[in-house]
Amino acid sequence: MKKSIKSNSILRNFIMTVLISSIAFMAQANELSGAAPDFTLKSNQGKNIRLQELRGQVVMLNFWASWCGPCRQEMPLMDALYKKYEKLGFTILAVNVDEDSADADGFLKSVPVTFPVLYDNDSKVSEIYSVDAMPTTVMIDRDGNKRFLHRGYKEGYEIEYEKQVKKLVRE
Amino acid sequence: MVREVAVVVTNSSTYNMINKMPFFKAFFVLLITVNSMLMSAVAGTLPVDSVDILYHRYDGGGMEIDGPFILLRKSIGTQVSVNGHYYIDSVSAASIDVVANASEYTEERTEISAGVDFLHEKTMISTGYTNSEENDFEAKSAFLSIGQDFFGDLTKLTMGYARGWDEVGQIESDFSEDVDRQIYKLGVSQVLTKNALMGLDVETISDEGYLNNPYRSYRYFDPADENNFLTAREIYPETRTSTAVAVRGLYYLPYRASIKGEYRYFSDSWGIDAHTYEVLYVHPFGRQWTFEGRVRRYSQTSADFYSDIFSHEGANDFLARDKELSTYTGITYGGGVTYELGQGVIPHVNKLKLTLLVDYLKYEYDNFRDVTAGNGELAAGTEPFYEFDAWVTRASITFEY
Amino acid sequence: MKTHLIIGLLLLSLVGMSGCSGIKPWVKPYERNNLADPIMSLDRHGAAGSYIHHVYQAREGARGAEGGAGGGCGCN
Numbered sequence: 001m002k003k004s005i006k007s008n009s010i011l012r013n014f015i016m017t018v019l020i021s022s023i024a025f026m027a028q029a030n031e032l033s034g035a036a037p038d039f040t041l042k043s044n045q046g047k048n049i050r051l052q053e054l055r056g057q058v059v060m061l062n063f064w065a066s067w068c069g070p071c072r073q074e075m076p077l078m079d080a081l082y083k084k085y086e087k088l089g090f091t092i093l094a095v096n097v098d099e100d101s102a103d104a105d106g107f108l109k110s111v112p113v114t115f116p117v118l119y120d121n122d123s124k125v126s127e128i129y130s131v132d133a134m135p136t137t138v139m140i141d142r143d144g145n146k147r148f149l150h151r152g153y154k155e156g157y158e159i160e161y162e163k164q165v166k167k168l169v170r171e
Numbered sequence: 172m173v174r175e176v177a178v179v180v181t182n183s184s185t186y187n188m189i190n191k192m193p194f195f196k197a198f199f200v201l202l203i204t205v206n207s208m209l210m211s212a213v214a215g216t217l218p219v220d221s222v223d224i225l226y227h228r229y230d231g232g233g234m235e236i237d238g239p240f241i242l243l244r245k246s247i248g249t250q251v252s253v254n255g256h257y258y259i260d261s262v263s264a265a266s267i268d269v270v271a272n273a274s275e276y277t278e279e280r281t282e283i284s285a286g287v288d289f290l291h292e293k294t295m296i297s298t299g300y301t302n303s304e305e306n307d308f309e310a311k312s313a314f315l316s317i318g319q320d321f322f323g324d325l326t327k328l329t330m331g332y333a334r335g336w337d338e339v340g341q342i343e344s345d346f347s348e349d350v351d352r353q354i355y356k357l358g359v360s361q362v363l364t365k366n367a368l369m370g371l372d373v374e375t376i377s378d379e380g381y382l383n384n385p386y387r388s389y390r391y392f393d394p395a396d397e398n399n400f401l402t403a404r405e406i407y408p409e410t411r412t413s414t415a416v417a418v419r420g421l422y423y424l425p426y427r428a429s430i431k432g433e434y435r436y437f438s439d440s441w442g443i444d445a446h447t448y449e450v451l452y453v454h455p456f457g458r459q460w461t462f463e464g465r466v467r468r469y470s471q472t473s474a475d476f477y478s479d480i481f482s483h484e485g486a487n488d489f490l491a492r493d494k495e496l497s498t499y500t501g502i503t504y505g506g507g508v509t510y511e512l513g514q515g516v517i518p519h520v521n522k523l524k525l526t527l528l529v530d531y532l533k534y535e536y537d538n539f540r541d542v543t544a545g546n547g548e549l550a551a552g553t554e555p556f557y558e559f560d561a562w563v564t565r566a567s568i569t570f571e572y
Numbered sequence: 573m574k575t576h577l578i579i580g581l582l583l584l585s586l587v588g589m590s591g592c593s594g595i596k597p598w599v600k601p602y603e604r605n606n607l608a609d610p611i612m613s614l615d616r617h618g619a620a621g622s623y624i625h626h627v628y629q630a631r632e633g634a635r636g637a638e639g640g641a642g643g644g645c646g647c648n
Contacts, residue, residue, distance in 0.1 A: 067608035068647045069216055097602035110514050126602040132323055134601040134647045152215065152648030155249040215648035225619040229627055242619040256619070323597025324646030360614070360642025365603050368643040370614060374636030415636035421614060421643070423606040431614075437634035445634035453611045461611065471633050495633050509616075528620055534631065563627055565620040 032146040036061070036138065037128045041095065041118040044108070049093065049118060052144065058085075058168040059140040060092045060161070063120075063131050066107040067098075070153040071135045075111045077158040081165065082115045088169045089142070095120045097131075137161070141168045215320060217252040217290050218244050219521075220572040231532065231561020234264045250290050254299070258282040280305035293320040307340040316356070324362075331356040341385045348381030366423035375414045383407045389492040390542075390551070391481040398550040403484055405491050408476070413439030417447075428454045442475035443496065459511050465530075467503040479540050480552045494557065497539040505530035505563075522571040530563040601646055608645035615641060 036059075040050040051059070062078065064071040075094075082092045092115035096104040101119045108117065120126055129138060133151035139161075141147050148164050150157055221244050228237035238259035246252040260280040286299025295318040303310040316331030335352035353376070360370040388402035417435035424430060430452050437445040449467040456462070474496040476489035507528035514521050541557040599607070606612060615621055625638045 063602065065602060065605060065608075065645075067605050068645050069219075070647050098605060103605075120602075123600065123602050126600065131600065131602055132597070134604070134645065136601075154648060215646065221618075223619045225623060227620075227623045240619045240623060318641070320646075323599075323601065325597050325599060327642040329641065354636075356636075358640060360640055362599050362604075362607060362643055362646075365599050366606050368607060368612065368614070370640035370642060372637040372640055376636055413635065415634060417637035417640075419614070419640055421612055423609065423612055427609075427611075429609075429611045435634070435637055437636070439633075443633045445632070447634065453616070455611055469628070469632055469634070474633070495631065501632065526617060526620060528617070528624075530624065532627075532631070563624065565617075565623060567617075567620050569618065 030149055032138070032149050034146055036140045036144055036146045039125045039128065041120055041125060043119070044105075044117040049116060051093075051140075054091060054093075055144050056089065056142055058090045058142060058165060060090070060165065061129070061138040061140060062092060062094045063097055063126055063129070063134070063136040064094055065097050065134060066103040068134045072107070072111055073155070074135060074153040074158070075113055078161075079113045079115065081158065081161060082113075085165055085169060090165055090169055091115065093118055095125055097123055097126050097134075139164050139168060142171060215290075215293060215324060217246050217250070218254070218288060220245050220252075221569060223567060223569045225565060225567040228564040229561060230564075232534075232559035234262065236260050236262045252288040252290075253286070254288070255285045256283065260305075278305060280308075293324075294318070307342045309338045309340075311336045312352070314354075326362070327358075327360045329356070329358040329360075337380070339381050339385065346385060348385075350378055350380035350382060352379075353377045366425075368421045370417075370419045370421075372417045372419075373414070375412065377413075378411045379409060381407075382409065382411055383491075384493070387493060389478070389481060389490045391484050391486065392551060394483065400480055400551040401484070403490075405493070406489050407491060408441065408489050411439060411441055413437065413443075428452065437471075441496065443471055443473065445469065445471035458513070461509040461511070463507045463509075463528075465503070465505045467501075467505075469501040469503075471499060473498045473538060477538075479538055492539075494536060494539040497536055499534055499536040499539065501532060501534040503530050503532050507565075517570075520570050520572060522569075524567075524569040524571075526565070526567045526569070528565040531560065532563060533560040534558060604644075604646050607643045612643055614643065615639065 036051065038050065038052045040048050043049045051061075060078070060081075062074075064075075078092055078094070082090070094113065094115060094117045096117055097120050098104045099121055101121060104117065104119065118125075129136070135153050137148075137150040137153075138146055139148035147168060150160065221242075223240075223242040225240040225242075226237070227240055229235070238261045240256065240258045242254070242256045244252055244254045258281070260282075262278045262280070264277075280303060282301060282303040284299055284301035286297065289296045296316070297318070298313070298315045300313045301311070312333055312335035314331060314333035316329060318327060318329040320327050331354070333352075333354040333356075335350070335354070337350035337352070339348045339350065340346055355375045356372070357374075358370065358372040360368065362368055383405050385404075387405055389405050390400040390402050393399040393401050415435055415437045417433060419431060419433040421429060421431045431450070433447070433449045433451075435445075435447040437443070437447070447467065447469050449465060451463060451465040453461060453463045474491060476487055477491045477493070477496040478486075479492065479497070481487070481490060505528065507526065509527075510525045512523040517523060535558040536556050539557050540552070540554040542554055544554050610616065621639075628638075629635050
């Protein structure tokens with residue numbers, strides 16, 4: 001009986017330690033600076049797309065995969081955002097990281113979108129952008145600079161997306 | 172609790188030999204509660220909303236147990252998911268070899284549970300409560316667990332604590348005793364490569380209270396005639412502490428299949444040591460059909476106070492004749508098939524899964540004898556060792572929303 | 573006593589490691605397609621999976637350390 005009481009408090013101490021250290025671990029950087037690295041990728045609209053050629057527009061760069069649940073949730077909301085702000089000089093580039101593009105196309109059949117989808121089969125662009133979460137969204141302004149970063153997707157993030165797009169579109 | 176009543180006629184008189192399946196339901200409650208802990212802790216996202224309906228069936232060793240198991244999960248907002256389950260064991264135990272006082276026995280056990288998962292960033296906190304009832308046994312338990320992702324979600328640490336309270340009774344009697352249980356769990360899962368995952372789990376369980384089965388007895392040589400035996404009620408220690416350590420590895424095969432290997436070592440304060448090995452192979456065909464095959468081997472050595480037959484009454488402080496505490500080996504061969512339908516087939520349903528799993532279990536005892544063998548003509552302690560086999564069937568339908 | 577030591581050491585080492593933010597994940601989130609495949613799940617069968625553990629606990633003296641969770645897509 002004494003044994004179990006002792007291990008009880010030991011366990012509690014460890015739970016607290018882990019929780020506290022994990023809270024420290026949760027720091028998230030959201031604002032970025034510096035030029036967005038250039039790249040060229042094949043798109044689902046036939047031609048290749050180069051980031052630099054979109055200078056002058058606000059670009060929302062989104063990294064996604066067919067096996068990613070939150071990506072599925074996010075896509076329709078991104079499509080609504082695209083339709084609303086496209087005429088104000090805004091575009092979305094959805095970079096798919098699946099090794100096999102057939103998986104991406106299958107996903108798009110059940111979740112169709114109107115913005116361009118790019119194929120990064122060998123993850124070169126994901127590496128350049130140090131993608132460390134799935135999905136990842138980088139907001140790029142009209143001068144081609146990185147401005148905002150979103151790691152993962154949770155319900156409510158689309159409100160932040162819209163706020164940031166509105167702000168960048170006005171610059 | 173389940174009683175299998177078999178009557179053995181010997182040369183001189185008739186004895187009631189009570190030889191049954193002990194406390195398996197006590198452990199079930201533990202199990203479901205404990206597994207709920209780990210089932211819900213997934214990296215970064217809440218569990219998917221689902222309805223899981225299982226028909227389960229165990230057929231073997233003179234027993235038939237079947238029933239439904241319904242598991243529900245529903246998310247509320249983006250951070251909370253609630254779950255609940257409803258489970259029934261419908262038992263019919265036929266006596267092994269009846270000479271007189273035949274008693275076919277039926278019983279039902281019902282279990283319900285409710286739980287919550289709470290997700291904040293990379294931390295998942297889960298808690299739940301379970302209640303199990305049958306006519307001579309009641310068990311309640313509660314658990315709390317925390318799961319945390321580290322290193323870009325390559326490492327997952329889970330810690331859990333559970334508490335159980337059993338009330339052991341006896342039908343047609345005022346008998347009532349308690350058992351208090353504490354469980355500590357620690358688990359780490361680690362992504363090794365793009366194709367490999369491994370896990371390490373440690374679990375310590377501490378029971379205190381009336382740990383016997385009130386219907387069961389031990390036997391000892393009849394001082395008047397050593398070819399016969401007499402029985403007396405078992406005496407168990409009032410505490411039991413056990414530790415299990417398991418390691419598992421999962422590997423993705425390039426042609427799209429997976430293979431999993433597991434090893435678990437178990438040791439407790441009653442002197443039992445057990446080793447469990449299991450290999451599982453999963454092979455999908457396309458996106459809809461998946462087949463699997465598994466082999467498992469279990470072996471254990473007996474508890475210090477176990478004996479098939481004692482030299483005399485009260486030979487030790489503690490005396491048990493529960494075959495689950497003896498030395499034995501169990502082998503399982505199992506297979507299964509799953510059929511999946513994706514979105515679009517049923518409105519609002521993202522995935523529909525039909526699963527059929529069948530396992531064949533065979534247990535062979537090294538120091539537990541089958542007293543019902545030989546029609547009472549065998550001298551006590553010379554009966555053949557007991558063995559039995561069983562078929563376990565699981566048929567389920569799962570809806571994901 | 574031994575178990576407390578094992579558990580303690582494990583936890584300490586993990587807590588210590590969490591402080592080393594210098595360790596970069598060697599499997600990138602965009603490389604997890606195989607790990608995210610449902611056949612790589614440690615718990616594929618939900619209720620059915622729990623039930624077989626129950627059967628074994630009823631027939632065997634050993635208990636505990638049956639399950640596991642982890643791997644997956646690592647999303648969010």
